[in-house]
Amino acid sequence: MEFLLTLINGVSLGGIYAMIALGYTMVYGIAKMLNFAHGDIIMVGGYSIFVFAATSFGTLPPWVSLLFAVLMAVIICALLGFGVEKLAYKPLRGASPLAVLITAIGVSSFLQSLAQVFFGSAAKFVQFPDLGSLSLGELTVSYSTLITLISTVIVMLALTLFVKLTKTGRAMLAVSEDREAAQLMGVNINFIISITFIIGSSLAALAGLFSLMNVPFIKPTFGSLPGIKAFTAAVIGGIGSIPGAMLGGILLGVVECFSNSVPTLAPYTNAIEFAILIIILIVKPTGILGKKRREKV
């Protein structure tokens, strides 16, 4: 039972990592950059939920208020991701990767400072409706864990189908493989990159929600650790690969929960996770599902 519960919690936490990792991996695959500000989009999503849930609580039923807050968070994050790409990254297309990386770090500290100005640096408590938990025999799982789990499955299925079955999704794959050839097919790269940032940032908003449901406190550095963990997950799974990000995220979440459930290992959980990264990179430098680029003849 204990094992099963830890597994469920792990997969649920992994789902959060996977959602964030998808943002890293899609942006990397399509815009060919590491968006180090991605974690801070989660933070902005978290504060959006904090603000809109607080202002709508009381006037609306708790569930409606929560859904409203999440919707606002998704919209704000999507717009933010879109805007950041247009203002900060697009002018640097074709610049050296280092310049882009430094800009992303700049965006990250800008967003954190902005949050500090508006909300202060102390952690704020985010009020959620009490969802209770589900008991199945001896097993008690909180509804927030279940919601996270189910949402993760839905998001991943939807994203997979989107990429496989829609014209825009196929164009995203084409751009990630060969940007110039995709342009020759009539694909507007700017459009595809914008879509990618919008999807990634919306997922980050959801990740912000699910993180807050686990630990309902928010502060300006809220997105940093999950951001780094999810980046690790993306690299473990094979950066650029969508199924890789899902797999890497879930793997990392499960490892984290099992490690935390063993008292002697718990203090070393982060170290264990990064050690796994290192081992996987030694064994398979492209990550578990990462592909080596085929040489063009």
Next chain:
Amino acid sequence: MALLEVNNLEVSYGLIKAVKGVSFEVNEGEIVALIGANGAGKTTVMHALNGLIGKSGGTVSFGGEDITSIKAHRLVGMGMAQVPEGRRIFGELTVYDNLKMGYYSKRDKSEFEKKLNEIYESFPILKERSGQIAGTLSGGEQQMLAMSRALMSSPKLLLLDEPSMGLSPLYVNTIFDMIKKVNSLGTTVLLVEQNAKKALSIASRAYVLEIGNIVKTGTGAELLNDEDIRKAYLGG
């Protein structure tokens, strides 16, 4: 008025001028060949035409419209498609999805099926392999796919950059037969080739490019018999 008119085209890579004021035209219905040694600037001219690299001077018009500074992705919708050097098929997508990408600029769904069937008729092998990951096709099959992908958009003008590169003689013939067939069905072709003999034999007209300049022009037959051309490009 020619379908494609290139006037004084100049392209630079940093300080190096790779194309130094090139002018030529392609009339509707023609196969025009652009031949030249390695590094002469043929691919650079192609990329300047399709908008993948910026021009530092000159003008290009297509179907009477000035396309000098148009964005690359808009050209295919206007009727200019390209098979780039080295095929550049989407190796991680299936053959079918590659062909779908070729139709990206179009909307009409029923037209897609029709176009697809046309392609499958010309290349039964692509139909057979429609679910195969394109990167696992043989080189010749990949070239056929690249050509078919470009044809999916029913272009008025097809730019071909070394379609016979790396192919065995049998495949080279297949590809050239296909170019002739496509042309006879109404598509104008601008063809860049290392295989000058083959290219000149099917070309209505040809231009010879040498270090960024056009040094000679004439009909395919004229250039095939030209003494200098024979020495430089046809192996004596």
